[in-house]
Amino acid sequence: MTFEEKPEGNGSLVDESQQYLGARHQANGKPGASGKARLSARQEVNDKCDLPRKSLNTYTWQEIQRHSQETDQWLVINRKVYDVTGWADRHPGGRQVLNHYAGEDATDVFRAMHPDPDIVQLYLKPLLIGELAPEEPNQERNKNSRLVEDFQELRKTLETMNLFNAHLGFFFLHLAQVLILEALAWVIVWHFGSGWLVTIFISCLLTVAQAQGGFLQHDMGHLSIFKKAKWNRLMQKFVMGHLKGLSAKWWNNRHFQHHVKTNIYPKDPDVDLSPFLVIGDLQPVKYGKNKIKFINYEKQHLYFMVGVHIFMPVAFNLKSMQEMYRRRYWEDIAWVSSSYIRYCITFVPFYGIFGTLVLMFLVKFLESPWVTYVTQMSHIPMKMSNEENQDWFSTQVLATCNVEQSFFNDWFTGHLNFQIEHHLFPTMPRHNYHKVAPLVKSLCAKHGLPYVNKPMLKAFGDIVRALKKSGALWKEAYCTHPEI
Numbered sequence: 049m050t051f052e053e054k055p056e057g058n059g060s061l062v063d064e065s066q067q068y069l070g071a072r073h074q075a076n077g078k079p080g081a082s083g084k085a086r087l088s089a090r091q092e093v094n095d096k097c098d099l100p101r102k103s104l105n106t107y108t109w110q111e112i113q114r115h116s117q118e119t120d121q122w123l124v125i126n127r128k129v130y131d132v133t134g135w136a137d138r139h140p141g142g143r144q145v146l147n148h149y150a151g152e153d154a155t156d157v158f159r160a161m162h163p164d165p166d167i168v169q170l171y172l173k174p175l176l177i178g179e180l181a182p183e184e185p186n187q188e189r190n191k192n193s194r195l196v197e198d199f200q201e202l203r204k205t206l207e208t209m210n211l212f213n214a215h216l217g218f219f220f221l222h223l224a225q226v227l228i229l230e231a232l233a234w235v236i237v238w239h240f241g242s243g244w245l246v247t248i249f250i251s252c253l254l255t256v257a258q259a260q261g262g263f264l265q266h267d268m269g270h271l272s273i274f275k276k277a278k279w280n281r282l283m284q285k286f287v288m289g290h291l292k293g294l295s296a297k298w299w300n301n302r303h304f305q306h307h308v309k310t311n312i313y314p315k316d317p318d319v320d321l322s323p324f325l326v327i328g329d330l331q332p333v334k335y336g337k338n339k340i341k342f343i344n345y346e347k348q349h350l351y352f353m354v355g356v357h358i359f360m361p362v363a364f365n366l367k368s369m370q371e372m373y374r375r376r377y378w379e380d381i382a383w384v385s386s387s388y389i390r391y392c393i394t395f396v397p398f399y400g401i402f403g404t405l406v407l408m409f410l411v412k413f414l415e416s417p418w419v420t421y422v423t424q425m426s427h428i429p430m431k432m433s434n435e436e437n438q439d440w441f442s443t444q445v446l447a448t449c450n451v452e453q454s455f456f457n458d459w460f461t462g463h464l465n466f467q468i469e470h471h472l473f474p475t476m477p478r479h480n481y482h483k484v485a486p487l488v489k490s491l492c493a494k495h496g497l498p499y500v501n502k503p504m505l506k507a508f509g510d511i512v513r514a515l516k517k518s519g520a521l522w523k524e525a526y527c528t529h530p531e532i
Contacts, residue, residue, distance in 0.1 A: 105129075105178035109188050116151025122177070123154045127186060130175040142301035148309045153187045156196070156440035157308050159203065163212065163271050163475045191439045195495050199441040199472075202491055206473070206484060214273050214477035222264050226291065229257035234394050242398040251407065255414040261291045262419055263462025269300050270474045289383025290390070294364070297380050298371040307474055311432045311447035319432055324363075325352065325515065328432030332518045336525025346523040349515040360416035361409050422460070425451065425507035426467035429514040430500075444471040445492060449500035451507050453482055460504075468499065 107129050115122035121133045123146070132150075136143040141161070149157065162168050180186075187196055206212065233250040240246045268284035271277050281296075288296040302317050309315035313331055323342035326332040332345065343351065372380050395404040431446045438446075451457055451465035464470060466481035469488055476484070492499040502510070 104176070106181040107178050108181055108184055113151040113188075118147055118150075121146060121150035123149050123152060124180065125153075125155050125158050125172070127180045128172075128176055129178040129180065130172055131177045132175055135175055141304045144301070144305050144315075145308045148305065148312075148315045152437060153191070155186075156199065160440065160472070160474055161304070161307065163277075187439065188437060190437065192442070192495070195441055196439050198491055198494070199439070202487060203473070205487070206476075209483075211480045211483060212473075212476050215479055216273070218477070218479050219264070219267065219273050222260060223287075226257045226261045226264065226287070229253045229260075230291070233257075237395065237398050242403075247407065251410050251414060254407075254411045255418070258292060258411055258415045259418050260462065261287050262415075263464070265292065265296065265299075266303075266462065267478060269296065269303060272475050272477045285379070285383050289380055290387050293384050293387035295368045295372045295377055295380040295384060297377050298368050298375075307471065309435075310444055310471060311427060311430060312435055312443075313432060315435065318427065324348075324355075325518075326522055327428055327515065327518050329518070329521060330432065330434060332522035333525045336522045336527075337529045339526065339529075341526065346519045348519045349512045352515055353512060356417045356420050357413050358416065359420050361412035364416075365412070421508050421511065422462070422464055424511050425449075425504075426464065429507075429510035441472065441491070442497060444468065445488075445497050445499065447471075449502060449507070450485070451502055451504045453485075457504055465504070 112122050112124060112129060115131075119133065121136060122129055122131050124130075132139070132146050136146045139146055145161075158168075159165055185193060187193060233253045236246060236250050236253075265284050265288040267273055268280045268287065271280045273283070274280045284300075285296045288294050288299060306316050306318045311319055311328075313328065314320045319327055319331075321327060322331070322335070323340075325348050326335050326345050335341075335345065368384075371377070372384065391404055391408055392401070395407060399407055426449050427447065430449055436443075445468060448467040448471050450468050451461065453465060457465045463478035463481055466478070466485060469476070469481040469484045470478070472488065473484065489499045
């Protein structure tokens with residue numbers, strides 16, 4: 049759940065407060081740029097909390113869980129009860145992430161997705177309707193309260209260690225890498241011409257730039273680089289929109305759902321890949337029993353290995369364009385348009401319009417398996433389930449896995465080889481994941497949870513093996529149940 053952008057309509061965030069969202073203290077504990085402003089905002093929160101107020105209504109978990117419908121949404125953060133029904137449509141992170149937590153405790157996911165929750169409390173205040181009754185536990189009774197407390201203590205420790213502070217030089221070098229590769233591709237064509245060998249070589253350079261740009265915009269989307277959310281958002285639009293030609297807002301709304309309900313079907317859009325694939329243990333059986341057969345899912349692992357190349361140039365790009373125009377994301381449309389204009393100015397003189405379009409398709413064709421394998425290696429082979437309302441730590445650890453660390457693996461995956469740590473702490477700069485991993489692993493061992501860490505090639509192979517297993521489950525259900 050994120051409150052980084054200015055919503056429309058009554059009750060929207062004021063422009064002056066926009067600069068505070070995502071702000072964090074520097075490593076020395078003193079406020080950095082605009083420190084006085086951030087302190088002033090925090091002081092306002094504290095002052096409001098100190099003011100005399102009427103006693104809040106108290107609710108039991110049983111009462112709260114009744115308000116879990118799209119038209120009636122309550123959630124709990126730090127024992128306070130909020131009615132977010134009217135706010136959902138204006139929520140900058142998308143209405144779905146609020147829908148997914150209606151009737152539940154959202155304390156840990158709220159803390160995970162907001163770099164500076166003190167500021168966001170200003171906007172939660174009008175939504176406050178009560179608090180948990182004194183006799184009620186902090187979380188729903190089915191959750192492991194000891195594990196929840198241990199995880200919250202771990203987060204406090206990491207904050208004390210300043211591990212949520214970004215090293216700007218690290219991210220500057222990654223941006224420079226992308227820009228240099230883009231510029232080098234043009235220089236090579238300008239100097240050596242547009243022959244086949246040159247075209248193949250610059251396609252490889254542009255593929256690296258596109259993949260690394262994707263990982264970089266991912267960091268910006270999670271507000272993990274700059275202290276001010278507006279700079280993260282602006283740079284994400286530049287990288288995602290101008291350099292990659294995709295809608296940042298569409299990607300954010302989809303990706304936030306993936307983070308808050310990882311591998312929960314159908315709340316996580318990344319595990320709902322029908323009609324092309326059925327994944328996990330539950331969806332294939334459901335499709336088989338209902339005689340759903342868009343393709344022969346028994347062979348889906350083979351289709352995946354062939355079709356993975358067209359995921360980015362076809363499915364991903366078409367969905368981005370569809371959402372931009374359907375939802376009227378005019379700013380994103382402008383950024384994406386600038387990307388195509390830049391490509392035309394850069395390469396049309398050498399390849400012509402048709403040749404430039406072929407070059408763009410070729411780059412995305414090469415990028416697609418890289419990004420798909422990296423992003424899916426940590427999820428498709430892991431646990432997938434319907435909503436179980438587990439605690440945040442357990443949900444993320446069971447639905448993700450890591451890939452062994454090395455300099456190459458870190459670079460090749462954009463540090464998504466530390467997927468467990470990324471999912472537990474989405475706003476943490478990726479260069480700190482390796483420092484956090486031993487502490488997370490220790491907490492897993494304490495509570496008997498698996499901490500899966502694989503070689504990269506095994507992780508890639510596990511995607512195919514998981515798809516083959518799911519296809520077999522579909523086939524069995526399809527053949528053993530009569531026609532409906």
